[in-house]
Amino acid sequence: MNKKLVSIVLRTKNEELWIGRFLKGLKKQLSPFNIEVIIVDNNSTDQTIKRALSLYENIKIVRITKYIPGASLNRGVEAANGDYIV
Numbered sequence: 001m002n003k004k005l006v007s008i009v010l011r012t013k014n015e016e017l018w019i020g021r022f023l024k025g026l027k028k029q030l031s032p033f034n035i036e037v038i039i040v041d042n043n044s045t046d047q048t049i050k051r052a053l054s055l056y057e058n059i060k061i062v063r064i065t066k067y068i069p070g071a072s073l074n075r076g077v078e079a080a081n082g083d084y085i086v
Contacts, residue, residue, distance in 0.1 A: 003032060003033055003034045004032075004033050004034070004082075004083040004084065005033065005034045005035070005036060005081060005082040005083050005084075006031070006033040006034070006035050006036075006082050006083070006084045006085075006086060007035075007036050007037075007038055007077075007080030007081060007082030007084070007085045007086070008026070008035060008036070008037050008038065008085075008086045009038045009040060009073060009076030009077060009080065009085060009086065010022070010037060010038065010039050010040070010076075011039075011040045011041075011042070011067075011069075011072050011073070011076070012039055012040070012041045012042065012044060012048050012049075012052075013041065013042040013043065013044055013048075013067070014044045014045060014046045014048060015044070015046075015048045016044075016046040016047045016048045016051055019048050019051055019052050019055075020051055020055055023037070023052060023055045023056045024055065026056070027055075027056065033084070034058075035058065036058045036059075036060065036080070036081060036082060037052075037056055037058060037059045037060070038059075038060045038061075038062060038076045038079050038080055039052055039059060039060070039061050039062065039076075040062045040064060040072045040073070040075055040076040041061060041062070041063050041064065042064050042065075042066075042067045042072070043063075043064075043065060049061055060079050062075050062076055062079050
């Protein structure tokens with residue numbers, strides 16, 4: 001039986017200090033699901049994306065130039081492949 005996929009949509013802007021903590025915690029979770037992470041990034045100027053890509057193997061990056069909360073989430077959901085979206 002194939003595991004269901006859960007897509008986690010995360011909005012970021014210059015989250016270099018916190019993204020590692022989040023992704024390391026996510027990797028430690030015991031879950032009956034496969035997980036993909038979608039980062040919707042609003043023009044980060046720090047190492048947010050580089051750090052995220054180095055820490056987690058199943059990440060998609062969606063880049064936005066104008067932050068509108070709901071629209072940002074919608075872009076992340078559009079990029080998701082999950083059976084469930086968080």
